[in-house]
Amino acid sequence: MPETDRIPKPYRIGIDVGGTFTDLACVDPSGALTFVKTPSTPEDQSVGVLTGLGDLAARLGLDLAGLLSATDRIVHGTTVATNALLERKGARVGLLTTRGHRDVLEMREGLKPNRYDLLMPPPEPLVPRHLRRGVPERVGHDGTVVTPLDEAALDEEIARLRSAGVEAVAVAYLHSYRNPAHERRTAERLAALMPEAYVTLSSEVLPQIKEYERVSTTAVNAYVGPAVRRYLGSLERRLAEVRFEGGLFIILSQGGVVPLGEAARLAAATVLSGPAGGVAGSRHVAALTGACNLIPFDMGGTSTDISLVADGAIALSADGGLAGERIALRSLDIISIGAGGGSIARVDGGGILQVGPESAGAKPGPVCYSQGGTEPTVTDANLLLGYLDPEHFLGGRRRLDAAGAAAAMDRLAASLGASRDEAAAGIYRLVNLKMADGIRLMTLRRGVDPRGFAVLSFGGAAGLHAVEVAREIEVGRVIVPAMASVLSAWGMLNGDLRYEVARSHLADTAGLNPSALAALFRPLEAEATERLRAWFDGPIRLDRSAQMRYGEQIFEVDVPLEGLDLAAPGSVAALVERFHRRHEDLYTYASPGQEVVLVNVQVAAVGRVEAVDPAGAMPADDQPVAPLRMQRAYFDGWREVPVYAFGTLGAGCRLTGPALIEAETTTVVLGAGDTLTADRFGWLDIRLRPAA
Structure with a gap:
């Protein structure tokens, strides 16, 4: 064994690329956590990842090469496949299927989102009709060959796809889940005639009954596969250049962790890669706290992801999809709604206030980020309501532009015929209602009474809203871990x-x-x-x-x-x-x-990988804690409220709202009459005031 292989590598790193921020969480063998947030770089996510790794190294007193040479494992959640689908920027795909079946993608089982809307235009298939080619072949439902594969005709169809500039080919023959011989032979011919193409077979992606689900999932895999493969290859090369020799893994939509090659092969399984880390982390939080019934509530800059932990277990579903495309691979049961800190507020044609789903994203971001944003967002509203301090955002590393946010809010307020305070409070209230409706979809629509659960608040923006969202759905408890703003990245290190x-x-x-x-x-x-x-x-x-x-x-x-x-x-x-x-x-x-x-x-x-537990319990300290400062904030009217430092609350410490609890990368709003107790880890256990 080489000498370097015997040197202990103490660090493990989780990386979650979000729409606005890229979160990195690093743990050592004791469980001590170091984390950073850096702006995401949608044009090339690896740029933000490497920047974040550099910031992380600096926090640990190392250079980048020193950190990575001491890192045993990196687990990464990526949104490359998600963005390719949402933005329709995937590969140019060709489909080879059984002759007579090329319109399965377009017919979609005859279903549409709103069956009573007679004017709804049909969705545009990922593969246009002229690139969906039928091949003479037929396998029966029992796997017997009814019509042999016509290789001469196959070669002609491959030539057509090649001349059309196809980058990826999906192969989905009828009943190939019973007998994949024709698909495998087709892959051999594609390797010979289109060696640069990304090729995916339905018998390998989803070897199951139901033709539309199998064809659609295979087409999605081909559509996002080249982008995922390019990104993972680029990331691997960049990390190798800075001396990373440990294991590099990707978390899939079902919460499992796999090497790069498997993620590139099954690219469609990465569409919920980032949120899956949050669910994995939530399951571990349930085990650590004994709160076995949780509603994980992950609010970031672009969207909010909601899931369910029932009796300590998480549910998998094969009914998923994204951007109108059916993806029948098993994935964690997660609802994503277009509500985040960057969600844009506007007035519609009827004079009604709307919030989201459009987001300011990482660029330009909210108006208060001073990066060119002009439309008020949820973050701008939180700033103007006094929940965020413009001097202490991201630990003081970024100063927020309150004047710019106020000017943008005034323009919106004028359109509503309201005051600035009313407009900001309306945005806050409306986004809370949208997220509460998302929790109802996850619980009541599944026959689950949310009142028997606790809301687990995480993501950079969740603490500002979790208590009021819980109040809206009559949930009486909210848990906020110390690593709330990067729990998805931390949770990836607990993925098996x-x-x-x-x-x-x-x-x-x-x-x-x-x-x-x-x-x-x-x-x-x-x-x-x-x-x-x-x-x-x-x-x-x-x-x-x-x-x-x-x-x-x-x-x-x-x-x-x-x-x-x-x-x-x-x-x-x-x-x-x-x-x-x-x-x-x-x-x-x-x-x-x-x-x-x-x-x-x-x-x-x-x-099973070794679990990442928080480092040591906090010392018990039930004495009153002095606030950092008093801050003017909106709680059914303006008042001066205390601001406490999250990390100074010892185990057993109790507070009563209204109050703000401030950490470097998140802030928690505690409502009037709500009580907070710090648990043995220094995490916040909030009990809402009883309803009147």
Whole structure:
């Protein structure tokens, strides 16, 4: 073993690229956390990443090369795929599919977002019709070859795609999930005739039943794949140039962590990469605090992400999508709404105040950033309401332009016929209502009563709004960790390595027996374990699940199989019972007398990484804390309120609002009559005043 390999590398770094800021969190073996926030660079995210790493090194008293040579692992959440889809700036894609099936992408199962809107224009497919090419071939539903692949015709279609300047090719033949031979042969011909193209096969991306979902997911993978591959390659080279020799991993939408090569292959699985870190961190917060029912509330500069931790567990769903495109890969169940610190306020044609979803982003940013922004945002409103101090933003490293924000707010107020204070308070109230509605979608629409949960506030802007949002949905508790502003980056360091394998097996459960059920999972277990072993040499856990439905339904329910011995007598009956219970949890009813159909089986091989816990408990200190200063702020009228330093609140310290709790990269607004207690980590445990 080389001498350098025996030198301990104490640091682990999580990097979360957001729409406005890039967050970096670095922990040492004791759990001590050092973090920075730096403006994101959407034109090339790696520029912001390297800048942030340089800032992080300076905080640790190191140069960049010194930090990276002492770093064992970097886990990164990227928005490259997300931005490519949202902005329609992905690759020029060609689709090769079974002749007669090239319009599946356009027909979209005949569905549209608003079925009663007769004037709604049809969505523009990611692949235009002239680049969707049919190939003579046919595999039956049982995997038998009905029509052999016509290689001469295939070569002609590949030549057409090449001459059209196609950068990426999606291959999705009918029933290839049963027999991928034709897709694999097509990949060989593409490698010979279009060696520079990014090629993705539906039998590798989503080997499951349902043609539209499989074709759409494969097309999305091809559309974002080249951009993701370029970015990851560029980042790897940049890091190598500054002596990084540790492991570089990407967190996927399902919360698992994978090496760069796997993320580039399954690029569509990175569309929720950043928010997934927040959910992973939220699950770990639940374990640390004992608050097993949490509503993770992640408000950044561009959007707010809302998820659910129930009984300490997080839910996965295959019903996801982004920007109107169906992505049927399993992902964490997250709702994203266009409400963040940079959300722009405006007056619509009817004279009504609107906030978002348009955002000022990182550039130009809110007006108060003095980077060219002209329209008032949520951050500008928070500044003018006195919740932010213009001299102490980002620890004093950036001075906010209160005069510029006031001038922009005055223009908006004039359009509303209101005062500046009324306009700013209206923006604050309206964005809180939008985020409360997002929580209702995540909870009440799923049959969950949010009043039995606590709101977990994180993201740079969340502390300013979390208490009022919780009040709106009648939740009585808010938890704010010390690393709230960078919890997604910190959470990535708690993400396990994960490789998932799924196969379709359409069968009436009445015809299954325990040995047949166990046999369905056995090859998937072997494949998942073998693939994960290529990256990970530690202990592996296998998570099994099944997607099931009632006979007449057209959608499936994901049923976890944890603790179920598949080969034991009665396992099939236990599986069916779990499905009934899960269906009732989700949709409030079950139909035990109906036929239950098994559709897909899934196995995830999970390599557990060492958890990152906060460094040592805070010393107990229940004595009154002196405020840093008094500040004029708006709490149903203007008043002088105390401002406390987040990091000075010892375990057991209690405060009563109204008050502001200020950290370097976030501020928490404590309402009148609300009480705050610092827990053993110095985290804030806020109890809202009882409703009148």
